[in-house]
Amino acid sequence: MNKKRFGMYVTGIALLAIFPIAVHNPYYIHLAETILIYAILLFGLDIVVGYTGEVSLGHAGLFGIGSYTAGIFFFKFGVPYVLLVVAASIGVTAIFGALLALPALRVTGPYLAMVTLAFGTICQILINEMTFLTEGPLGIKVPKPSLLGHKLNELEYFYFVAILMVLALIAVNRILRSHLGRAFQALRDSPVACDCMGVSVYRYKVYAFVISAALAGLAGSLYTYSEEYISPNTYNFELTILFLLAVIMGGRKTRSGPLLGALIVVTLPSLLSDISLFRGIATAAAVIGVVLAAVLLAKKQKTLREVVVPVVSVIGMAVFSYYLQNIVDWRLTIFGCMTLFVVYYLQDGIVGYLRGAADKLWPRRVAADAIGTSGDASRTWAPPAKAVDGSGNLLEANNILMQFGGLKALNAVDLHVAKGAIHGLIGPNGSGKSTMMNVLTGIYRPTDGTVTFNGRSIVGNTPSQIALAGIARTFQNVQLFGEMTATENVLVGLHHTFRSTLFDILFNTRRYREEERAAQERAAGILQFVGLADLALEEARNLPYGKQRLLEIGRALGLDPSLMLLDEPAAGLTAPDIKELIEIIRKIRDHGITIILIEHHMDVVMTISDIVTVLDFGQKIAEERPALVQSDPKVIEAYLGGSADDTTLDAAHA
Amino acid sequence: MLSISNLHAAYGKVEVLHGISLEVPKGKVVTLIGSNGAGKTTTMRAISGMIKPVSGTVMLGGKDITGLDSHRISRAGLAHSPEGRRVFSTMTVNDNLLLGAFPRLTRSRPKGDVNGDLEKAMELFPRLKERRTQLAGTLSGGEQQMLAMARAVMLNPDVILLDEPSMGLAPILVEEVFRIIRNLKERGVTMLLVEQFAAAALKVADHGYVLENGRIAVSGPAEKLRDDPAVKAAYLGG
Numbered sequence: 085m086n087k088k089r090f091g092m093y094v095t096g097i098a099l100l101a102i103f104p105i106a107v108h109n110p111y112y113i114h115l116a117e118t119i120l121i122y123a124i125l126l127f128g129l130d131i132v133v134g135y136t137g138e139v140s141l142g143h144a145g146l147f148g149i150g151s152y153t154a155g156i157f158f159f160k161f162g163v164p165y166v167l168l169v170v171a172a173s174i175g176v177t178a179i180f181g182a183l184l185a186l187p188a189l190r191v192t193g194p195y196l197a198m199v200t201l202a203f204g205t206i207c208q209i210l211i212n213e214m215t216f217l218t219e220g221p222l223g224i225k226v227p228k229p230s231l232l233g234h235k236l237n238e239l240e241y242f243y244f245v246a247i248l249m250v251l252a253l254i255a256v257n258r259i260l261r262s263h264l265g266r267a268f269q270a271l272r273d274s275p276v277a278c279d280c281m282g283v284s285v286y287r288y289k290v291y292a293f294v295i296s297a298a299l300a301g302l303a304g305s306l307y308t309y310s311e312e313y314i315s316p317n318t319y320n321f322e323l324t325i326l327f328l329l330a331v332i333m334g335g336r337k338t339r340s341g342p343l344l345g346a347l348i349v350v351t352l353p354s355l356l357s358d359i360s361l362f363r364g365i366a367t368a369a370a371v372i373g374v375v376l377a378a379v380l381l382a383k384k385q386k387t388l389r390e391v392v393v394p395v396v397s398v399i400g401m402a403v404f405s406y407y408l409q410n411i412v413d414w415r416l417t418i419f420g421c422m423t424l425f426v427v428y429y430l431q432d433g434i435v436g437y438l439r440g441a442a443d444k445l446w447p448r449r450v451a452a453d454a455i456g457t458s459g460d461a462s463r464t465w466a467p468p469a470k471a472v473d474g475s476g477n478l479l480e481a482n483n484i485l486m487q488f489g490g491l492k493a494l495n496a497v498d499l500h501v502a503k504g505a506i507h508g509l510i511g512p513n514g515s516g517k518s519t520m521m522n523v524l525t526g527i528y529r530p531t532d533g534t535v536t537f538n539g540r541s542i543v544g545n546t547p548s549q550i551a552l553a554g555i556a557r558t559f560q561n562v563q564l565f566g567e568m569t570a571t572e573n574v575l576v577g578l579h580h581t582f583r584s585t586l587f588d589i590l591f592n593t594r595r596y597r598e599e600e601r602a603a604q605e606r607a608a609g610i611l612q613f614v615g616l617a618d619l620a621l622e623e624a625r626n627l628p629y630g631k632q633r634l635l636e637i638g639r640a641l642g643l644d645p646s647l648m649l650l651d652e653p654a655a656g657l658t659a660p661d662i663k664e665l666i667e668i669i670r671k672i673r674d675h676g677i678t679i680i681l682i683e684h685h686m687d688v689v690m691t692i693s694d695i696v697t698v699l700d701f702g703q704k705i706a707e708e709r710p711a712l713v714q715s716d717p718k719v720i721e722a723y724l725g726g727s728a729d730d731t732t733l734d735a736a737h738a
Numbered sequence: 739m740l741s742i743s744n745l746h747a748a749y750g751k752v753e754v755l756h757g758i759s760l761e762v763p764k765g766k767v768v769t770l771i772g773s774n775g776a777g778k779t780t781t782m783r784a785i786s787g788m789i790k791p792v793s794g795t796v797m798l799g800g801k802d803i804t805g806l807d808s809h810r811i812s813r814a815g816l817a818h819s820p821e822g823r824r825v826f827s828t829m830t831v832n833d834n835l836l837l838g839a840f841p842r843l844t845r846s847r848p849k850g851d852v853n854g855d856l857e858k859a860m861e862l863f864p865r866l867k868e869r870r871t872q873l874a875g876t877l878s879g880g881e882q883q884m885l886a887m888a889r890a891v892m893l894n895p896d897v898i899l900l901d902e903p904s905m906g907l908a909p910i911l912v913e914e915v916f917r918i919i920r921n922l923k924e925r926g927v928t929m930l931l932v933e934q935f936a937a938a939a940l941k942v943a944d945h946g947y948v949l950e951n952g953r954i955a956v957s958g959p960a961e962k963l964r965d966d967p968a969v970k971a972a973y974l975g976g
Contacts, residue, residue, distance in 0.1 A: 387805075443751060512908045514878025560906065561822065626749050629821070630774025655906040656821070656934055659973055661774045684908055725910030 100246045104239055114310070115354070117242050119346045120249040121306045126330050126342030127256045128299030133328065134336030135265065136292045137272030138192060141324050142184055142200035145207030146297050148319030150177045150304020152211055155224040155314050160217065166229035166236075166309070170248075173305035174298045181297020185290040204324050212316040223315030226308050245306050252299060253339055255590050259295065262589045262600070263575065263582045268292050270565045270576045277563035280525055282551035282580045282643060333426050335433025344434055356418060359411045366398075366405040373398035394429060397421075465606070465613035465641060466675065478503045478647055478678045479524070479555075484533035486519055486702075493519040494530070495702040501647070506669065506679045508693035508710070512723050515699040517682045518560055521649050524680075525557050526550040537647070552580055556645035558636040560652045560682075566625035570616055570635050573624050574607040577642020581606075607642070614638040614668060630661045637668065647678045654685045666692055686724070690714060698723065739764040739928045740785070740816070740897045745794035747777075747784040753792065754780045756952045761945075762897060762930050767923050769931040769939040769960065771973050772949030778932045779821055781949070782899050785930075786818035787811040799896055813841045817890035821901040821932075823882045825889070827875030831866055834874050834885055835859060838892030850894060859888045862921060880911035887918065897928045905934060916942060937974045940964045948973065 100120075104113050125147055132140045153173040157163045163172075187199040211218050218224070228236050236244060259265055267288045271278045275285045308314050326349050334345025356362055377391040401421075408414060430437040479501040486494040494516045501507045509517050522528040524535060526547040535543050542550050556577075565573050581603055588596035611617050614634045619627060624635060633653055640648055650669070654662050662685060669692055673679055683689045689696060690710040698706040698713060700722045706713055713719055740762040747755040755777050762768045770778045784791045787808035796804045803811050812818070817838070826834050835856055841847040860867040863884045869877060874885055883903055890898050900919070904912040912935065919942050922929065933939035940946050946963040948956040956969060963969050 510908075512878070513880040513906070513911060622752075626752060628775030629779065652906055656774070656902050658771070658773050658934055658936060684906060684912075686909060723908050723910055725913050 097250060100250070101243075104242050110238055113238065113242055115350060117245050117310050118307075119343075119350045120245050121303050121310060122327070122330065122346035122350060123343045124249055124252045124306070125300050125303035126327060126334070126346055127252055127339065128296035128303075129327055130331050130336055130338075130342050131256070131260070131268060131292050131299075132296045133331050134338075135260065135268040135272060136289060138188060138289075139194075139197040139328070140184075140200045140293075140296070141197055141321075141328070142203040142207070143296075143300055143327050144319045144321070144324035145204035146177055146180060146184070146300035147304045147307070147323070147327075148207050148211055148316070149180050150174070150301035151308045151314050151319070152218055152224075152304075153177065153301065154305035154308040155226055156217055158226050158229075158308075159219075159224045164230060166231055169229070170302060170305045174301040177301025177304065178294050178298040181294045181300070182290060184297065185293035188289050188293060189286055201321075201324075204319075204321065208316055208319050211319065218316070221316060223313055224308075225313050227312060229309050241309065245310065248302065248306065252302065256299070257339060258589050258592060259586070262584070262596070263579050263603070264288070264291065264586070264589060266568070266572055266576050267579060269568055269572075273565040273567055274563040276527065276547075277559065277565070277639075278576070279547035280527075280551050280557055281577050281639065282548050283576060284546070284548040286546075329423060329427075331433075333423065333430075333433055335435030335437075335439075338433075338435045341433050341435040352422075353415060353419060356411060356415045359405075359408065362411055362418075363402075363405045366402040370398045370402035394425070397425065465609040476503055477501060479535070479537050479680075481520075481524065481535045482533055484520070484523060484535070485531045486516070486523055486528060487531040492702050494523070497533075497699070497702070497704050499697060499704075501678060501680060502694075504673070504676060504678055505694040506673055506681055506692050508689040508696035509680055509682045509699065510684070510689055510696060510713075510723060511699035511705075516702040517699055518651060519702075520699070521557060521651055521680075521682065524550075524649065525555060551643055554644070554646040555649065556640035556643040556647070557649040558633070558640055558651055558653060560655070562629070562632045562636060564624040564632055564635060564639070567623060569621050569623055570611060570627065570638075571604075571607050571620045573635055573639050574610050574642050575603055577610075577639040578603045578606055580643065610638045610641050613641070613671075615664065630657050633657070634665070634668070637672075641672070645677060647680070648672065649680045649682075651682045652684065653681070654683055654688050657685075662688060686714075739799055740930065741797040742781075742785065743795050743797075745781070745784055745796065746792040747780055747789055748792050749780075749789070754952050755784065755791075757794065758949070758952070758954060760947050760954065760957070762928055763945075764896075764928055765926045766944040767919070767929045767931060767942055768945045768947070769933060769936075769943035770947050770949055771933070771936040771939060771963075771969075772955075773973070776949040777952040778949055779901055780952075782818065782820075782901050782930070782932060785811075786816060786899055788818070788820075809841075812893060812895075813846045815847065815893070815896035816899070817893040817895035817897070818899045819886045819890040819901060819903065821905065823879075823886045825874040825877075825882050825885050827873065829874060830871050831874055831877070831885060832856075832870050834889055835866075835892050838889035839894070842894065847894070852892075855892060855894060859891055862891070862918065863888045880907050880914075883907060883911070883915065884918070887915075891922070891927070897930065898922075900929055900931045900933075902932055902934060912938075937964070940974075 103116060129143050132138055150173045153176040154169050157169045157172050163169055184200060184203050188196050191199060212220055228241050267283045270283060271285045271288055278285050330345030330349045331342055333348060335341030373395055377395045380386040380391060477500050481499040484494050484497045511517055523530050526545050529544060534541060537553060565576060582599050584596040584599055611620050614637055616631060616635055619631060627635060654665055657665060666688060669679060681693060693710050696710050696713045697704060698719050705718050706716050743759045745755055745758040746753060758781055770781060772778055783789045785796050787806055790805050795802060798814055798816055801814060803814050826837060839852050842849045842852055865881050865884055866888055869881060887903060904915045916938055931939055931943060940960045940963055943960040946960045947954050948969060
């Protein structure tokens with residue numbers, strides 16, 4: 085599979101090597117150098133924007149910190165060694181990245197965007213004001229560096245940048261392919277589920293920002309040597325927007341996207357300064373637009389209404405280009421319009437769009453690949469052997485009080501779960517079952533009461549600590565990592581099996597390779613176990629509802645839990661699927677995993693539970709064996725209604 | 739009233755519906771049954787415009803609504819009570835219901851007596867009456883389901899799509915949901931119903947379609963399907 089990819093790499097590197105020889109013009113070489121430098125930063129920005137899903141408006145600030153660290157190290161401290169200077173820039177900027185990440189732990193979305201915006205502005209102001217260090221508005225002059233005693237000329241410096249860009253590309257690729265990259269994506273799609281899989285949202289957000297900042301630092305220091313002069317007003321708000329635009333236009337969650345984005349934002353403004361070139365481009369765009377629209381209309385893939393706006397606008401642009409005499413005044417306006425166009429019509433970016441189009445022409449054979457993967461999962465899942473020390477209670481929750489304002493969602497509830505049991509938990513909607521789940525998994529901290537698990541108190545522990553201690557859960561409203569494949573979802577559950585550090589990932593050490601292979605094998609086994617082997621490479625959001633519920637169970641199994649909380653696993657399942665589910669739950673129990681089961685399907689609860697607890701209005705009204713619960717008049721009145729054992733048919737009689 | 743022919747739909751590259759044809763006559767209740775992943779919810783979503791069908795036609799009362807945006811379809815008189823409720827959780831029960839009547843209030847549908855219908859809805863769903871001014875997000879799961887159904891009724895639609903109305907509800911509430919569906923049926927409301935409790939759905943419905951892997955496998959009058967041994971074995975759990 086990697087042959088094509090390898091070929092792409094080789095071609096890319098060859099192009100980089102040939103470019104300055106083929107193009108003698110130093111202006112174009114410098115332009116290309118700037119593109120490479122921006123690309124390094126954009127790889128990092130994409131980690132934050134594309135993977136963790138946060139918007140950072142502070143990256144121009146980080147870029148500035150990187151630049152000025154290099155400038156100051158050379159200018160003030162007179163450090164001549166370029167590699168040392170670059171390393172210092174990376175280090176200092178990474179520290180600032182961690183600083184920027186601190187608010188990200190409290191706020192997300194637009195609020196975080198505002199905070200990062202403030203950070204970027206403060207950086208620029210400080211660079212301007214701290215004249216004793218930065219020379220303020222005067223700027224700093226830095227000549228091209230020397231490497232190993234040899235002073236680099238323009239051409240050699242281009243190669244230096246190109247090599248670092250390729251190294252950054254490889255590093256980012258390795259990080260994003262590893263369990264780190266999966267953690268970043270997971271916390272974007274569902275932070276709650278991420279925590280409950282033992283992957284601390286808190287910690288990985290900081291990691292993402294630090295890695296992203298380190299790349300910004302690298303780019304910044306290279307930029308200093310490239311320009312040979314830096315001044316504060318380079319690192320302004322416009323630059324930040326330009327960076328963001330490049331990632332979005334190019335296409336997030338790819339490496340080629342940022343490269344393409346950098347190419348566009350760097351070259352387009354200068355290309356637009358030439359009127360005849362602009363006329364040529366506008367005419368070509370109009371012709372392509374009209375032809376494309378005609379084809380789509382003929383194939384009935386789009387309606388006339390959908391294509392009229394883009395077609396009119398490209399034609400308008402072409403007409404306008406001939407009407408224009410002087411392009412310079414209009415450059416930014418045109419650039420803005422084109423950007424708007426791309427962002428509106430190509431929401432996955434240019435690379436995303438091209439990939440989509442390519443997939444339509446040559447459909448990827450996902451199914452065939454998936455069968456290949458499941459082939460080596462001849463062994464199905466089995467939990468690692470654990471010493472089950474006799475009987476007794478695995479979990480004891482005593483006197484739990486959970487108060488929201490004046491409402492007591494749980495009032496003095498005791499829940500004792502015996503080792504190896506399937507413990508049913510039922511009650512009317514709103515009776516406190518899900519609240520209980522959230523208390524047990526650390527999402528809520530109870531107002532009062534104690535929870536001990538395996539003899540240790542877990543009140544006040546974070547969800548990820550509790551998950552790592554051995555309590556896994558599924559969610560009532562499915563919380564999968566939607567943009568990740570089924571396999572990747574399970575791999576997030578297996579995150580705890582990795583001991584590899586960033587170093588292992590970057591250098592692809594033997595330890596990392598072995599851990600990754602072991603995790604892949606176990607993931608395949610788990611998917612086999614829950615019956616999803618043939619859907620291993622399908623994105624979770626594309627799975628049908630019932631399969632999503634099974635995948636949640638699989639992901640939870642990845643944690644090697646000793647206790648598993650299933651929150652309405654049969655909701656929305658039809659009779660045959662329910663039979664399959666019951667089998668799976670039984671098998672999980674037979675592997676020695678204790679289960680708490682919240683469920684409204686009485687046929688499920690009553691057939692597999694050893695004991696059933698009934699909640700009503702936050703209080704326990706019964707706790708008995710299934711048969712006794714079903715005939716308990718209190719339970720019938722509050723919950724079961726009519727006849728207990730066959731609700732499905734009686735619902736229609738009543 | 740609602741007539742679907744040869745409907746194909748896909749998520750991305752994966753085609754999920756391979757040519758569905760079905761009829762929902764005026765005043766009747768029709769149910770779609772099938773295992774998970776057969777395409778029931780996708781059919782609903784393709785009808786109400788939440789996903790665009792690849793090909794095929796959807797006719798509502800003689801008008802072609804295929805591929806229209808979902809807000810236009812709801813103006814044309816089709817209400818969708820979606821899987822998983824989807825109430826407007828930061829608004830009151832009353833406001834949720836009025837939003838259900840939004841096309842009527844903006845006169846893109848005949849207005850009629852919105853306030854009168856609001857009171858009627860409260861009668862039909864007595865649990866909501868007690869909670870009129872409460873925020874929808876603070877309702878229990880059962881009450882939210884009632885609200886989602888009541889909101890659909892408030893459009894005064896020609897057809898209601900009910901997707902898994904009893905999902906995640908306590909048995910006692912499942913009974914109530916079915917009581918309400920029967921109640922609506924008596925009032926002459928046309929419905930297309932997808933239900934996890936297939937047996938109960940076939941009791942309330944006039945006609946049923948069995949979906950298998952994105953195709954209609956069997957169809958017929960509901961009581962006939964109920965006695966069909968193959969359907970019984972595969973979908974009714976016995």
